[in-house]
Amino acid sequence: MEVEKIDDEIQQLLQAHKHTWNQTYNFINSMSLKCAIELGIPDIIHKHAQPIKLSQLISQLQIHPTKSHAVHRLMAILTHSGFFTQHKASQKDDEDDGGDPEVAYMLTDACKILVKDSPYSMVPYLLLSLDPIQMKPWQYLSTWFRNEVPTTYETAHGMAIWEYASKEGRLNSLFNNAMLSDSRLVSRVVIEKCKWVFEGLESVVDAGGGTGTLAKAIAQCFPNMECTVLDLPHVVAGLQGTTNLKFVEGDMFQAIPPADAVLLKSILHDWGEEECVKILKKCKEAISGNGKRSNKVIIIDIVIMEDQKGGEDDDELVETKLCLDMLMMVLANGKERKEKEWAKLFFSAGFRDYKINPILGLRSLIELYP
Numbered sequence: 156m157e158v159e160k161i162d163d164e165i166q167q168l169l170q171a172h173k174h175t176w177n178q179t180y181n182f183i184n185s186m187s188l189k190c191a192i193e194l195g196i197p198d199i200i201h202k203h204a205q206p207i208k209l210s211q212l213i214s215q216l217q218i219h220p221t222k223s224h225a226v227h228r229l230m231a232i233l234t235h236s237g238f239f240t241q242h243k244a245s246q247k248d249d250e251d252d253g254g255d256p257e258v259a260y261m262l263t264d265a266c267k268i269l270v271k272d273s274p275y276s277m278v279p280y281l282l283l284s285l286d287p288i289q290m291k292p293w294q295y296l297s298t299w300f301r302n303e304v305p306t307t308y309e310t311a312h313g314m315a316i317w318e319y320a321s322k323e324g325r326l327n328s329l330f331n332n333a334m335l336s337d338s339r340l341v342s343r344v345v346i347e348k349c350k351w352v353f354e355g356l357e358s359v360v361d362a363g364g365g366t367g368t369l370a371k372a373i374a375q376c377f378p379n380m381e382c383t384v385l386d387l388p389h390v391v392a393g394l395q396g397t398t399n400l401k402f403v404e405g406d407m408f409q410a411i412p413p414a415d416a417v418l419l420k421s422i423l424h425d426w427g428e429e430e431c432v433k434i435l436k437k438c439k440e441a442i443s444g445n446g447k448r449s450n451k452v453i454i455i456d457i458v459i460m461e462d463q464k465g466g467e468d469d470d471e472l473v474e475t476k477l478c479l480d481m482l483m484m485v486l487a488n489g490k491e492r493k494e495k496e497w498a499k500l501f502f503s504a505g506f507r508d509y510k511i512n513p514i515l516g517l518r519s520l521i522e523l524y525p
C-alpha cells in the first residue's frame with residue numbers, strides 16, 4: 156500500500172514536470188516557426204510542389220554549410236507542431252541517389268498561409284508579433300501589475316504603442332503590414348458574405364483604417380460610395396486615394412468626418428471602457444449630421460460568445476481568445492469582450508440597438524444603430 160502511494164506521488168510529480176516543461180518552452184515553437192519563415196522554408200517547399208527531400212531543401216537554403224546538419228531538427232519540431240508532414244522519399248529517388256532512404260517534407264494546410272506571397276499570408280502578422288519590440292513588454296508584465304503605469308507596453312518602452320510606431324519606422328511598417336494582411340482576408344469575407352451591410356450607404360469613414368485595405372475593397376465594390384480612411388499622420392502620410400477613396404490624417408478621439416456609416420475594424424479591442432465610449436460618441440456624432448435612418452456604425456472585432464449555438468468553443472479557439480485578450484492587455488489598454496460587455500459600451504455611448512453577425516470565424520461584424 157505504502158509503495159503504491161509513493162508510486163502515485165512520483166507519477167504525479169513527473170506528469171507535473173512534463174506539463175510545466177512544455178508550457179515553459181512554448182516560446183520554442185513560436186521562435187522555431189519564425190526561424191523557418193526567415194529562412195524561407197515554407198516558400199521553398201511550396202514552390203517544389205511535391206515532397207521535398209531533406210538534401211534538396213538544404214541545397215536551396217541560404218545557410219552556412221556547417222549548419223546543414225541542424226535543419227532536420229528544426230523540421231522535426233515544426234512537423235510535430237503541425238506545419239509540415241514527413242514522408243519517406245520514393246524508393247526510386249533513393250535508388251537514383253544510391254544512398255540511405257531519406258525523409259521528405261510537405262506543407263500542411265496550416266502552413267499554406269505561411270507562404271510569403273499567398274494573398275492571405277499570416278507572415279507579416281507573425282513577424283510583428285515575434286519581433287523583439289513586441290516581445291519586450293512581456294518581460295515587464297509583473298512590474299506592470301505592481302505599478303500604476305497604464306500599459307505594459309509603456310512600462311517596457313516608455314510610451315504607448317501608437318507613439319512608438321510614430322517614432323520607430325521599423326515598428327510602423329511591421330505593424331501596418333500585419334494589419335494589411337489581416338484586412339485582405341476580412342475584406343474578402345465582408346464583401347462576399349455581407350455586402351448587404353453597405354447597401355444604401357452613400358459615404359463611409361473607416362476610423363483607424365490603417366493603410367486602407369478594407370476601405371479600398373469597399374470603394375471598388377461600391378463605386379458610388381465616398382470612402383474615407385482616417386488614421387494617425389505617420390500611418391496615412393503620402394498615401395494616394397482614388398476617385399471615391401481619400402486618406403485623412405486625424406485623431407478619432409477629437410473628430411471623425413461626417414458620413415452615413417463609420418467602420419471600426421480591430422479598433423475597440425485596443426482600448427479600455429472609457430476610451431471606447433469616447434470613440435463611439437465621436438462615431439455617433441459623425442453619423443448623426445444628415446438624419447438618415449439607415450445610418451450606422453459597423454464594428455469588426457471579436458465577440459466572446461458564452462452560449463454559442465453548436466456548443467462550447469473548441470479548446471484551440473478558447474486558447475486563441477485567451478491569448479488575444481492577454482495580447483491586448485499587454486500591448487495596448489485593450490481587451491476582448493463578451494456580448495454583455497459590448498452591449499454596455501454601446502448603451503453608455505447612447506446607441507439604441509445593435510445586431511451581431513458572427514460571420515468572420517473568431518470575429519463578428521456588429522451593426523450599431525443610433
Ligand SMILES: C[S@@+](CC[C@H](N)C(=O)[O-])C[C@H]1O[C@@H](n2cnc3c(N)ncnc32)[C@H](O)[C@@H]1O
Pocket residue numbers: 317334335337338362363364365366385386387390405406407408419420421422425
Ligand atoms: C489594430 S490597428 C487596426 C487597423 C485597421 N482598422 C485594420 O483592421 O487593419 C489600429 C489602428 O488605429 C490607429 N489609431 C490609433 N490611435 C488612433 C487615433 N487616436 N486616431 C485615429 N487612428 C488611431 C492606428 O494607427 C492603427 O492603424
Ligand SMILES: O=c1cc(-c2ccc(O)c(O)c2)oc2c(O)c(O)ccc12
Pocket residue numbers: 283284316337420421424425457479482486487518
Ligand atoms: O498583434 C496584434 C494583433 C491584433 C489582432 C488580433 C486579432 C484580431 O482579430 C485582429 O483583428 C487584430 O491586433 C493588434 C492590435 O490591435 C494592436 O494594437 C497591437 C498588436 C496587435
